[in-house]
Amino acid sequence: MKHAASTLAFVARFVVLGLAVAFVIGLFWPGSGAFLRQRFSPVPAGGQVSTPASTTAGGPVSYADAVAKAAPSVVNIYANKLVTEQPRELYSDPVLQRIFSVPTGPARTRRQQNLGSGVIVSEDGYVLTNNHVIASADDIQLLLYDGRVAKARVVGSDDETDLAVLKVDAGNLPAIRMTDADSRPRVGDVVLAIGNPFGIGQTVTMGIVSAIGRQLNLSSLENFIQTDAAINFGNSGGALVNAHGELVGINTSLIGQAVGAEGIGFAIPVQSARDVLDQIVQTGHVVRGWIGADYGAVPISADSGLPSAARGVVVNEVSPGGPAALAGIQQRDVLLRLGDEDILDPSDLRRHEASLKPGVPVPVSGLRSGTPFATTVTPTQRPPSAPMQALRQP
Numbered sequence: 001m002k003h004a005a006s007t008l009a010f011v012a013r014f015v016v017l018g019l020a021v022a023f024v025i026g027l028f029w030p031g032s033g034a035f036l037r038q039r040f041s042p043v044p045a046g047g048q049v050s051t052p053a054s055t056t057a058g059g060p061v062s063y064a065d066a067v068a069k070a071a072p073s074v075v076n077i078y079a080n081k082l083v084t085e086q087p088r089e090l091y092s093d094p095v096l097q098r099i100f101s102v103p104t105g106p107a108r109t110r111r112q113q114n115l116g117s118g119v120i121v122s123e124d125g126y127v128l129t130n131n132h133v134i135a136s137a138d139d140i141q142l143l144l145y146d147g148r149v150a151k152a153r154v155v156g157s158d159d160e161t162d163l164a165v166l167k168v169d170a171g172n173l174p175a176i177r178m179t180d181a182d183s184r185p186r187v188g189d190v191v192l193a194i195g196n197p198f199g200i201g202q203t204v205t206m207g208i209v210s211a212i213g214r215q216l217n218l219s220s221l222e223n224f225i226q227t228d229a230a231i232n233f234g235n236s237g238g239a240l241v242n243a244h245g246e247l248v249g250i251n252t253s254l255i256g257q258a259v260g261a262e263g264i265g266f267a268i269p270v271q272s273a274r275d276v277l278d279q280i281v282q283t284g285h286v287v288r289g290w291i292g293a294d295y296g297a298v299p300i301s302a303d304s305g306l307p308s309a310a311r312g313v314v315v316n317e318v319s320p321g322g323p324a325a326l327a328g329i330q331q332r333d334v335l336l337r338l339g340d341e342d343i344l345d346p347s348d349l350r351r352h353e354a355s356l357k358p359g360v361p362v363p364v365s366g367l368r369s370g371t372p373f374a375t376t377v378t379p380t381q382r383p384p385s386a387p388m389q390a391l392r393q394p
Helices: 002-028 032-040 064-073 094-099 270-283 346-355
Strands: 074-085 108-120 126-130 139-143 149-158 163-168 190-195 203-214 224-227 239-242 247-254 265-269 293-297 313-318 334-338 362-368 371-377
Touching: 064 074, 064 190, 064 239, 108 247, 126 247, 126 270, 139 163, 149 270, 163 270, 190 224, 190 247, 203 265, 224 247, 247 270, 265 270, 293 346, 334 346
Parallel strands: none
Antiparallel strands: 074 108, 074 139, 108 126, 126 163, 139 149, 149 163, 190 203, 190 239, 203 224, 224 265, 239 247, 247 265, 293 313, 313 334, 334 362, 362 371
16 A cells, blocks of 8 residues: 555656646747647658648638639720710790790710620630620720720620620630539539629629529520629629639629619529520521420429429410411420420420520420320521510629
């Protein structure tokens, strides 16, 4: 018993002595602890000490690399046009106008400038922007990232998607890298909006993808990316890029604070923009197929036992004399397949329908009063439709 007590006392004295020595060393050499940990800690097999992921430059700390890749491809657009203003009548009442006839002078013209942004999509000078930015403009000037000013001409435009293609003759143009079909943005992805808000100069804002496949007009081809990245007047036609600096969309509109909204902006997906770009460059305009029917979602009762995933569309209306009517498609038919692809929902069918080549027959199959049926429809060119007017276009 005495031997155990003496051993314990001996250990206690050395512990107290060690703590005293450590206190003195720490007092006169404050960095000794970190030095000893670095000197004697085990080193990974590669010979390098790993660092936390949060300190890497390409992670959540900074998106400067992405901006450096994309920003040189974004241009400021100044679209000018002459506007004629009629002289203002002092009195709206015709009788008062005759009694107090005052010369109002001739009509006058003034130059109006519209601000916007654009994205260089090819080294030979093609630029994507919004159609409402350059509509009716008689002079379009681009301010490039390096400070050069260049005159642009309109190659073609598409009212339905609110896209336009410009051509600028200049050298050393940095084309942006576009994402491919396999790299579509997902809800929650970080995105950066680059543009020229209010004409103050190129500005970058950050947000996330809030939703995909948004439609503000259910009868249109809209397939917007919704984002909470700040988009303002002048951002129209600018770039929406991912964290790698690749183009995922063309900024086009937002729901403004006038209706109590905040952080709700929209961009045209790069896949849709690329299709419009290719057609306009090749032919100067966009041609879309049309089957001549209006359709909506198939209603599924909650207690029907059917899967909740949307599949197919129900025909709400058939245009008289249109392709669907000639093919025998009737109201309340459920369409399940167009060509070689299944129909998922109305927006999916609108995209498939628009991609059809006019005059080329395509098989259609579905259900009529629960009985399968099949026919062949020959699409025609989609008739012009009024362009979407967003609640606010920046």
